Amino acid sequence: MSDQKSVVLFDGVCNLCNASVDFILKRDRKNRFLVGALQEEAGKKLLSNFKVDSDYLDSLVLVEDGKVYFRSTAALRIAKNLPGFWPFFYVFIALPPSIRDAVYDWIGKNRYRWFGKKSTCRLPSPEEKSKFLNLENLPF
Template sequence: MNNNHKIILFDGVCNLCNGAVTFIIERDKRNVFKFAALQNEIGQKLISKFNIDTSKVDSIILIDGEKHYEKSSAALRIAKYLSGAYPLLFGFMVVPKFIRNAVYDYIAKNRYKWFGKRDECMIPTPDLKKKFL
């Protein structure tokens, strides 16, 4: 695993999460991120390594070196590295975490109902395979 990349763990069967991965890939002009589904072997190893409780966090997790970020903190840190105006969203880090995470949790809790769910994890195109672990 290349330690120069930040790793995004995502719910591989969630349509919203898969859409977010596609969105990030399209705006990751500096090739900062690699991706792994929470459900695959590498995702499971990282969950175990960082002792992440997936009953509490089951959507996007950012691993940056030896640190990991969950929920709104992960999303805002990811935005910091995207092209365009998205890094400005990082300014929302000043909002207290309990408020940011309440909004995040509400969306996460309803994501299958609103956006649907797949039967299996997304299979990247050959061109995108290099972005996945």
């Protein structure tokens, strides 16, 4: 892995997604990740650099070492880089993506109903500001 930060793009109005970002930020002691909402200008610009539709909202997106990962693959690659027992979950990468993504998609399809959604994207607290993607810190 290079010294360049990995970027986690998420649905900024989804409560489950926001809780996941809080989870990542709390455990990112090595400062490897930047996070940003898929709906924000910086997230859209980064996606366009990789020829991904700027209106994409279907899943978590991880941009790492110049490659884009979606859905369960993105989630497992993030877990692999967190401290504690979270890297253990990376063993599930051996399962066919069709199985992993079916579970991911089922949760994703129900995320607003189960966890709710906000009316606007999450804003970083002053302490988190350096961890959030913006047009000035786009790594790719």
